[in-house]
Amino acid sequence: MASVEVNKSAPDFEFVDFKGEVFKLSNFQGKKNVLIVLNRGFV
Amino acid sequence: MMQLQHDYEEFVEKDTVIVAIGPENAEAFQSYWEEHKLSFYGLPDKKHTVLKMYGQKVNLFKLGRMPAQMLIDKEGILRYVHYGHSMKDIPENSEIFELIDTL
Numbered sequence: 132m133a134s135v136e137v138n139k140s141a142p143d144f145e146f147v148d149f150k151g152e153v154f155k156l157s158n159f160q161g162k163k164n165v166l167i168v169l170n171r172g173f174v
Numbered sequence: 175m176m177q178l179q180h181d182y183e184e185f186v187e188k189d190t191v192i193v194a195i196g197p198e199n200a201e202a203f204q205s206y207w208e209e210h211k212l213s214f215y216g217l218p219d220k221k222h223t224v225l226k227m228y229g230q231k232v233n234l235f236k237l238g239r240m241p242a243q244m245l246i247d248k249e250g251i252l253r254y255v256h257y258g259h260s261m262k263d264i265p266e267n268s269e270i271f272e273l274i275d276t277l
Contacts, residue, residue, distance in 0.1 A: 141252040142227050149203035149216045160250045164190040169242040173206050
């Protein structure tokens with residue numbers, strides 16, 4: 132199954148989004164839920 | 175991903191941001207976003223870094239292009255993981271809304 136476990140801390144990550152802005156998961160902590168969608172491809 | 179955009183306003187009402195991650199490059203994201211007028215975040219991840227981080231069984235993903243969703247609450251706790259078994263195996267937004275309401 133997954134290497135991440137439900138009801139445990141999600142691994143933090145920091146990436147640059149396609150607009151060139153930094154997206155850091157932990158930036159949303161305390162403010163928003165985050166839905167991560169891993170799409171293997173658009174088409 | 176259009177189904178996510180379709181209910182995007184409700185995600186916003188529930189204090190939820192959406193980030194789509196894929197192996198495409200920034201240009202592909204850009205044109206797809208413009209074409210479908212998507213509002214959420216898009217992360218190009220060519221090296222499958224996030225994929226590997228969140229999915230130990232990379233083999234599972236190598237089999238094809240299976241979608242996966244994860245919901246992380248405001249404390250940074252992973253609350254929900256869904257690995258698709260087919261391209262169309264994506265949870266309904268209503269299922270995710272119900273989950274958010276329980277947080």
